[in-house]
Amino acid sequence: xxxxxxxxxxxxxxxxxxxxxxxxxxxxxxxxxxxxxxxxxxxxxxxxxxxxxxxxxxxxxxxxxxxxxxxxxxxxxxxxxxxxxxxxxxxxxxxxxxxxxxxxxxxxxxxxxxxxxxxxxxxxxxxxxxxxxxxxxxxxxxxxxxxxxxxxxxxxxxxxxxxxxxxxxxxxxxxxxxxxxxxxxxxxxxxxxxxxxxxxxxxxxxxxxxxxxxxxxxxxxxxxxxxxxxxxxxxxxxxxxxxxxxxxxxxxxxxxxxxxxxxxxxxxxxxxxxxxxxxxxxxxxxxxxxxxxxxxxxxxxxxxxxxxxxxxxxxxxxxxxxxxxxxxxxxxxxxxxxxxxxxxxxxxxxxxxxxxxxxxxxxxxxxxxxxxxxxxxxxxxxxxxxxxxxxxxxxxxxxxxxxxxxxxxxxxxxxxxxxxxxxxxxxxxxxxxxxxxxxxxxxxxxxxxxxxxxxx
Ligand SMILES: Cc1ncc(COP(=O)(O)O)c(C=O)c1O
Numbered sequence: 001x002x003x004x005x006x007x008x009x010x011x012x013x014x015x016x017x018x019x020x021x022x023x024x025x026x027x028x029x030x031x032x033x034x035x036x037x038x039x040x041x042x043x044x045x046x047x048x049x050x051x052x053x054x055x056x057x058x059x060x061x062x063x064x065x066x067x068x069x070x071x072x073x074x075x076x077x078x079x080x081x082x083x084x085x086x087x088x089x090x091x092x093x094x095x096x097x098x099x100x101x102x103x104x105x106x107x108x109x110x111x112x113x114x115x116x117x118x119x120x121x122x123x124x125x126x127x128x129x130x131x132x133x134x135x136x137x138x139x140x141x142x143x144x145x146x147x148x149x150x151x152x153x154x155x156x157x158x159x160x161x162x163x164x165x166x167x168x169x170x171x172x173x174x175x176x177x178x179x180x181x182x183x184x185x186x187x188x189x190x191x192x193x194x195x196x197x198x199x200x201x202x203x204x205x206x207x208x209x210x211x212x213x214x215x216x217x218x219x220x221x222x223x224x225x226x227x228x229x230x231x232x233x234x235x236x237x238x239x240x241x242x243x244x245x246x247x248x249x250x251x252x253x254x255x256x257x258x259x260x261x262x263x264x265x266x267x268x269x270x271x272x273x274x275x276x277x278x279x280x281x282x283x284x285x286x287x288x289x290x291x292x293x294x295x296x297x298x299x300x301x302x303x304x305x306x307x308x309x310x311x312x313x314x315x316x317x318x319x320x321x322x323x324x325x326x327x328x329x330x331x332x333x334x335x336x337x338x339x340x341x342x343x344x345x346x347x348x349x350x351x352x353x354x355x356x357x358x359x360x361x362x363x364x365x366x367x368x369x370x371x372x373x374x375x376x377x378x379x380x381x382x383x384x385x386x387x388x389x390x391x392x393x394x395x396x397x398x399x400x401x402x403x404x405x406x407x408x409x410x411x412x413x414x415x416x417x418x419x420x421x422x423x424x425x426x427x428x429x430x431x432x433x434x435x436x437x438x439x440x441x442x443x444x445x446x447x448x449x450x451x452x453x454x455x456x
Pocket of ligand 1: 111112137138139140141229230231263264265266267268269270337338339383385386414415416
């Protein structure tokens with residue numbers, strides 16, 4: 001077993017194909033439904049929002065989907081990203097486990113989000129689209145799309161969830177540096193935003209509301225399309241480059257993971273690291289345990305219902321079958337803004353139902369404690385979202401210690417926290433509160449789920 005710390009792939013070994021898990025699923029994904037007719041949507045229904053190449057990827061069952069050369073050319077700015085062995089964290093935990101982490105914070109935007117932002121901007125520009133609208137929670141996705149828009153000559157408008165807009169003023173400055181327009185959501189720029197503000201002028205916003213605003217702009221402007229930073233099949237597809245690279249790098253380290261951990265907001269970084277390994281297992285290879293970690297304050301996978309629901313609060317998007325807390329659920333303003341979404345990617349939800357993954361929920365203070373230990377041992381300050389994966393990996397490593405097992409743990413450190421230092425200050429000052437919901441509170445949000453006759 002090598003004692004190396006960094007496992008680096010040469011640019012020439014960057015994957016040429018994304019991996020599409022839809023090719024290997026033992027049961028097909030339930031269809032997405034039209035919000036009006038509640039019948040399966042066709043490509044024409046999605047055309048106002050997305051370019052055709054992306055719509056095709058959304059429903060494709062082809063296993064390997066080629067990464068266009070212009071996308072690979074931009075990826076080369078930071079890809080392949082490094083895989084690290086966390087020797088110092090292992091020593092601090094005194095664990096026999098071997099901990100590896102893939103580090104996506106080396107991207108220009110500081111997270112995994114450009115893996116799909118670059119691809120989405122490319123497909124839009126190739127179809128002659130001029131403008132993109134989107135939402136952002138933590139600011140990471142908005143930053144990534146702002147950068148991607150600049151690369152491919154697209155104007156970008158970002159609706160940033162109000163509480164993050166206030167918590168992270170420098171994220172907005174970065175988006176503006178890349179040339180984008182950033183507005184707090186709910187805003188007075190859309191009908192839906194105005195209707196929310198009329199009821200509650202100090203509304204903290206949510207990803208569901210910001211999505212409605214961005215979709216509204218795209219639906220009413222022929223030169224504008226919508227880009228989503230997570231949840232949809234094509235987004236998870238683009239992120240599989242993370243897991244595909246990790247597979248090669250673990251060969252260099254001469255190991256195969258026993259456990260893979262990722263944090264889940266909408267499910268894209270988790271799908272990115274996990275799907276290539278799950279696919280290998282479905283095709284007869286080894287089957288590592290796969291652990292999704294989510295915040296206890298927004299527990300869609302662990303406490304949500306698997307049901308058809310809207311992707312947004314204003315009910316403009318199609319209905320997808322997913323683990324959901326209800327589209328009217330407004331998560332509190334805790335500091336992992338990117339994990340504050342009421343639903344979970346249909347693909348992640350589906351593989352959870354198929355029993356292929358496990359899910360855990362952690363409170364934010366225990367995640368920050370894990371992130372601080374990681375920073376003090378490995379040197380990287382993780383994004384608050386990534387702290388959930390760090391906590392999940394540390395728990396697995398401590399289990400290995402109790403059981404005397406030297407398992408291989410792989411997790412995705414999906415972003416750095418350099419724009420999140422106010423959150424760390426709040427943590428050190430004891431200002432972060434943990435939150436648990438009663439069954440009644442969750443049932444109230446779920447009571448508004450749409451009634452849908454399930455397609456057979
Ligand atoms: C650093 C980081 N990690 C994770 C997430 C959650 O999204 P996903 O579950 O799609 O990876 C976000 C979302 O903004 C993020 O910024």
